[in-house]
Amino acid sequence: MPVRYMGTKRYLAADVRAAIESVQPAGPVVDLFSGIGAVASALSPDHHVITNDALSFTTVLARARFGPGRRSEAADLLPRICARYRERENELRAAYGTELAAESAALKGSWEKLARFMLEHPHVGTDADTMSLAKSHAGSETSDRYSLTTLYFAAGYFSVRQAIQIDSLRCAIDQEAIRKADWDWMTASWLSSTASVMNAPGHTAQYLRVSGDLSQTRVRRAWSRDIWNVFVDRVAALVQEGTPDWRAGNVACSFDALDFISSDALKGAGVVYADPPYTKDHYSRYYHVYETLYRYDYPASVGAGRYRDDRFVTDFSVKSRVEEAFEALASGVKSRGLPLVLSYPDNGLLVLAGVNLFGLLASKFDSVVLRSHAHSHSTLGAAGGKQKKKAVENIYVCS
Ligand SMILES: C[S@@+](CC[C@H](N)C(=O)[O-])C[C@H]1O[C@@H](n2cnc3c(N)ncnc32)[C@H](O)[C@@H]1O
Structure with a gap:
């Protein structure tokens, strides 16, 4: 992996791929919170991917590995x-x-x-x-x-x-x-x-x-x-993955997920895979150095940590707003007539906020199938915690 990343789904990527294939997508897979692209990589070379993440530095990693174009020697x-x-x-x-x-x-x-x-x-x-x-x-x-x-x-x-x-x-x-x-x-x-x-x-x-x-x-x-x-x-x-044909059909984007699912970028997609953040740690704080290096835009910077002052914050990482964010995600995907495959751990922020995720999804989709996998999350020591946390990762297949 080009960068060590909290919450990467590398260990779960084969299971996510199987869940995605179970809905027989009729177009590219949208990897809505793609991070450093562990799932996109696992979909190669059979399913085109539209990767999206609010952190823009992830797009250059995705383009270099999954994007089209011939490289020089x-x-x-x-x-x-x-x-x-x-x-x-x-x-x-x-x-x-x-x-x-x-x-x-x-x-x-x-x-x-x-x-x-x-x-x-x-x-x-x-x-x-x-x-x-x-x-x-x-x-x-x-x-x-x-x-x-x-x-x-x-x-x-x-x-x-x-x-x-x-x-x-x-x-x-x-x-x-x-x-x-x-x-x-x-x-x-x-x-x-x-x-x-x-x-x-x-x-x-x-x-x-x-x-x-x-x-x-x-x-x-x-x-x-x-x-x-x-x-x-x-x-x-840093090799180009998959085949030239596969890479020619892939796209890398950087938008807020909820804006993205209501945009034209979703036209022709076959399924949305969502792997939202599941703690109150905002990724933009943990990866701000890469974001500023990539953008090279000389932002206003604050404090000893030298954070950019326009760091992206998301409702998916705010306990009082996480339920609303999930409601909007599920309704948004449903209204586009697409199936949703969602991975989320049993100790995620939404669950800690007292929300029954299965019930929330079942209130929007006709069918919700749950597949569970025990594993350890990599936290990279965020918020002073352990490097790894044990959890059950749930994959919800909603159609
Ligand atoms: C659990 S990680 C995804 C990891 C990814 N599946 C992988 O294997 O590398 C969640 C990702 O969501 C992104 N993110 C957080 N809030 C977002 C939002 N509202 N819209 C788009 N991306 C967001 C974070 O930057 C982070 O990369």
């Missing part, structure tokens, strides 16, 4: 990207020489020194000068534009040195990967590389801080990794 593309990457890296190293020297000294010193460096390093969430620099770079038409990671996420999620590398690589990709399929491939590999070097516990709600010798060792290890080598590995790993 990596052997032709990578040397050009590497040359441009080194040029931009040299420019940024010169511009941030003082910060790089301070970081190098902090990494060689005590854990207290490194902790102080992380705390005091200016970034857009806390420093007005850095924010105004970000504003001027955002509108730049020169390579100055490629400074976002350094201004937003350095000395936290990444070292200053890595942030410079990440910006330089994005600059090289935007300028050298001209063909659409190449840009998607390279940008997805770039995002996947940032995931693998990030100083964070799997999700990106917060970076790991230093509070002693052990955490100093962890941060030093994470910050010492070089982006280019990881990137080259990711480029090789």
Whole structure:
């Protein structure tokens, strides 16, 4: 998987596929909350997929793996990207020489020194000068534009040195990967590389801080990794899945699910598969770094976590509104004359809100068949909880 993801249905994908096939869809499968695409991948190469997720960075991962278009040879593309990457890296190293020297000294010193460096390093969430620099770079038409990671996420999620590398690589990709399929491939590999070097516990709600010798060792290890080598590995790993015919019929979208099901995008679809969030944790908080890196849009940023201020929030993750969200989902799909396949655990937020999901679905659809599977959810430690939680995952087939 290009990025570790909370709530991925990788372990359940074959069962979801069987449930989808049980309704004999007469058109593409809409994967309405597609995340990083575990179900879309399992539908290859027999069922076209329309993936959708409110987080837009997921679309580039989907296009790179499931989308149409011919890629260039990596052997032709990578040397050009590497040359441009080194040029931009040299420019940024010169511009941030003082910060790089301070970081190098902090990494060689005590854990207290490194902790102080992380705390005091200016970034857009806390420093007005850095924010105004970000504003001027955002509108730049020169390579100055490629400074976002350094201004937003350095000395936290990444070292200053890595942030410079990440910006330089994005600059090289935007300028050298001209063909659409190449840009998607390279940008997805770039995002996947940032995931693998990030100083964070799997999700990106917060970076790991230093509070002693052990955490100093962890941060030093994470910050010492070089982006280019990881990137080259990711480029090789990120293959186009299925067949050219299959990929030609797939589409990747990014909309609110409830808007999506009432839109024209649903025309011709055969079935809707829904895997909504099932806790009060908003994904936009846990994956905000990827979202900002992908969009590269210099958003207003708040607090030590450096969150974008326009983070997407959904009623599916709000206990007092989750019932309404499910009502709208079920009625919306029913009104389009489509079957709905829904996966939801027995300890999901809707259930905790006291709602009988089977009853809710049965009040809209003529037939609801329930298939249950025991398994462990990956939480990646969200909300300070365990890495995995045991639950029964229910698949509701509604037609
Ligand atoms: C349980 S995860 C889906 C995991 C996915 N099936 C997979 O295997 O990777 C729920 C997803 O819903 C997305 N999401 C949350 N609220 C949404 C909404 N209102 N509209 C669209 N997507 C939403 C989240 O960003 C997250 O990726």
